[in-house]
Amino acid sequence: MHNLINWLVESVGALGYPGIFILMAMESSVIPIPSEFVMSPAGYLAQAGKMDMLAVILCGTLGSLFGAYLNYFASHYLGRPLVLKYGRYVWITEEKFAKVETFFLRHGEISIFIGRLLPVVRHLISLPAGLAGMHHLKFALYTVLGAGIWVTILAWIGYFIGSNQDLIMKYSHHALIGVLIFSALIIAVYIKLQPKQEDERG
Numbered sequence: 001m002h003n004l005i006n007w008l009v010e011s012v013g014a015l016g017y018p019g020i021f022i023l024m025a026m027e028s029s030v031i032p033i034p035s036e037f038v039m040s041p042a043g044y045l046a047q048a049g050k051m052d053m054l055a056v057i058l059c060g061t062l063g064s065l066f067g068a069y070l071n072y073f074a075s076h077y078l079g080r081p082l083v084l085k086y087g088r089y090v091w092i093t094e095e096k097f098a099k100v101e102t103f104f105l106r107h108g109e110i111s112i113f114i115g116r117l118l119p120v121v122r123h124l125i126s127l128p129a130g131l132a133g134m135h136h137l138k139f140a141l142y143t144v145l146g147a148g149i150w151v152t153i154l155a156w157i158g159y160f161i162g163s164n165q166d167l168i169m170k171y172s173h174h175a176l177i178g179v180l181i182f183s184a185l186i187i188a189v190y191i192k193l194q195p196k197q198e199d200e201r202g
Contacts, residue, residue: 011023012038012041012042012045013041013045013050016051017051017055017056017059018059020038020039020042020056020059020060020063021059021060021062021063021066022063023038023063024038024039024059024060024061024063024064024067024151025063025064025066025067025070026067027063027064027067028063028064028065028066028067028068028070028071028122028123028126028147029067029068029070029071029123029126030071030123035060035150035151035154036154036157036172038060038154039056039060039151039154039155039158040154040155040157040158040161040172041158042056042059042060042155042158043056043154043155043156043157043158043159043160044158044159044161045158046155046158046159047158047159047160053155053159056155057148057151057152057155060147060151060154060155061144061147061148061151064116064143064144064147064151065140065143065144065147068116068125068126068139068143068147069126070126071123071124071126071127071130072126072127072129072130072134072139073130074127074130075126075127075128075129075130075131076130076131076133077130079131104125104128104129104132105128105132107190108129108132108134108138109138109142110186110187110190111125111128111129112125112126112129112134112138112139112142112143112146113142113145113146113186114146114183114186114187115146116142116143116145116146116147116149116150117146117149117150117179117182117183118179118180118183119176122146122147122150126139126143149179150179153175153179154172154175157171157172157175
């Protein structure tokens with residue numbers, strides 16, 4: 001893990017904006033790259049004047065969208081059996097996928113938005129979207145909103161804290177707790193509004 005972290009930090013510095021895009025695309029698909037060690041070093045480089053913060057956030061968000069679409073198209077065109085067959089090599093078990101798939105079929109848009117904020121789920125949530133053939137505008141919009149929030153938080157952590165890996169992990173965990181609370185509130189409001197929405201449809 002230590003070697004991986006060092007490689008990620010060096011890659012961000014050496015590859016610049018394309019590196020951010022590529023690494024976040026990998027993180028957003030099925031490759032377990034810690035986003036903390038992609039976006040936070042980029043934020044630090046922005047603070048040092050070597051990168052532009054807006055461009056950092058934009059590249060990170062677009063990279064996340066690209067990676068999400070890799071999963072979307074893989075599941076949409078290759079199908080559920082193939083995804084499950086090869087997904088086990090990247091920790092996508094049939095049980096995990098079934099839970100995400102069931103929830104998604106009931107609550108697609110909120111699933112994409114919240115899913116992009118949560119560890120593990122962000123690697124899976126695009127798969128049921130692809131299987132269901134979710135509308136591209138909705139998929140892209142909610143992916144960008146969710147990923148953009150997380151990417152922005154991590155970039156600003158790096159901007160204010162610097163390159164200290166221990167502090168980045170510490171404050172990233174704090175940020176994750178905040179995101180979980182935020183997600184819980186959004187879900188609570190969504191659940192409360194559900195009966196009204198169903199009544200209107202009826």
